[in-house]
Amino acid sequence: MSNQREQWGSKLGFILAASGSAVGIGNIWKFPHMAGQNGGAAFTLVYLACIFVVGLSLVIAEFVIGRRTQLSPVGAFEKLAPGTNWKWVGFLGVASAFVILSFYGVVGGWIMKYIIISVTGGFKELAGDPAAASSVFNNFINGTWSPIFFQVIFMTVCIWVIVNGVKGGIEKWSKIMMPLIIILLGALAVRGMTLPGGMEGISFLFKPRFEDLTASSVVLALGHSFFTLSLGMGTMITYGSYLGRKQNLLNSALWVIALDTAIAMLAGIAIFTMVFALGANPEAGNGIFVVLPSVFPQLPGGTVWGTLFFVLLFMAALTSAISILEVVTAYFIDQKGWTRKKATIQFGLVITIVGAFCSFSMGGGINITEFLGMSFFDFMDYLSSKYMLPIGGMLTAIFVLKKWGVDHFIEELKIGMDKSIVSKEIIIVLLGIAATVVGFIIINEVLDIAFGIKLIQ
Ligand code: TRP
Secondary structure (H helix, E strand, O other): OOOOOOOOOOOOHHHHHHHHHHHOOHHHHHHHHHHOOOHHHHHHHHHHHHHHHHHHHHHHHHHHHHHOOOHHHHHHHHHOOOOOOOOHHHHHHHHHHHOOOOOHHHHHHHHHHHHHHHHHOOHHOOOHHHOOOOOOHHHHHHOOOHHHHHHHHHHHHHHHHHOOOOOHHHHHHHHHHHHHHHHHHHHHHHHHHOOOOOOHHHHHHHHHHHHHHOOHHHHHHHHHHHOOOOOOOOOHHHHOOOOOOOOOOOHHHHHHHHHHHHHHHHHHHHHHHHHHHOOOOOOOOOHHHHHHHHHHHHOOOOOHHHHHHHHHHHHHHHHHHHHHHHHHHHHHHHHHOOOHHHHHHHHHHHHHHHHHHHHHHHOOOOOOOOHHHOOOHHHHHHHHHHHHHHHHHHHHHHHHHHHHHHHHHHHHHEEEEEOOOOOHHHHHHHHHHHHHHHHHHHHHHHHHHHHHOOOOO
């Protein structure tokens, strides 16, 4: 513990690492998938509102807490509120990391498998036939060992990056991969828009039909805004803790949010323009694994486009997965004095094993949450997106407002800003809205589960 704390090498490196965490499967798979099933543009608008009201204030809050304490979540809450129960918010974050990465790593493995299918021309026989694509996908994920094989490779790469450290691993790879993701996705979006009929996809995504908007899609959008910005489990606290005092945190948070949103929109554009141009169904589930493999081979050079898509998705998944594992690693380094290597390998392995049970539950024969009427995979996703992240986010907002104090918060936020245009009132209002809205959503979910009462339908 006597070693100097690791730090980011540059401002840009920090922004790319933090936005690398934010940009992930959530942007490229979950967002277009949810928009497709919830009326397209109406969902997009609510999502944007959640990102800018709830998301922005919490990204800033996490950065500020991390930089002030120079510690990962458990230590950070303990340092700002010694001897209180607030450190449990930190523990909740570490627990969330186990839950999220277990299923995230499985999807990471699926993506690797799809890169291989695409490169070897495997999409060709699926051209225009989503039913065939669907059975290829289901046969693969229902298998016992093949998905695990790829999950293990994905987790190994993830562990390897983290073992190389904050600057030499996370920052280095984020700096390489983030620009590539933007370029590749941009190229795919342009290709989609220039297809005859592609523009229909744009209007699906951006022209609202409010009759399609239901209260449950609002809830979904809010939950997703946490997931996509990596909020509620201290990822951004951990990344903020590797910062020196020169960074402008407001500015950085705006960059992270802008990049995350831009990439979700680009992914939506790329996917829906192609889907509409080729007459596929925008509402089909598992779109990227089922619809796209049947769409790509219909394009000239489809093997190349398909491969580029899954490669960029792999990079997005990897930069996110490392940020989740880093929360666990940082906890054992900061609080237990372990070495980076020992912490990462040991807990990377534990998460891989839990993840194997997520994969088995898709059809591989073992589902330890059978009694809940849910696969273990879905349960882990549900538990984290519906409860752990929102509760963590809500408590973080309450912590700043009620325990640590907005004045202390602003004092830290102002460091590194040229002009101090931070208004205390705005911060109180934004964090207050965040805590209230999220609290309401959690209560709604609990009442629904426990008593079947729906406050919002
Ligand atoms: N934000 C990532 C995505 O959109 C996933 C992610 C990374 C995440 N770190 C997280 C989600 C921490 C919740 C909490 O795919």
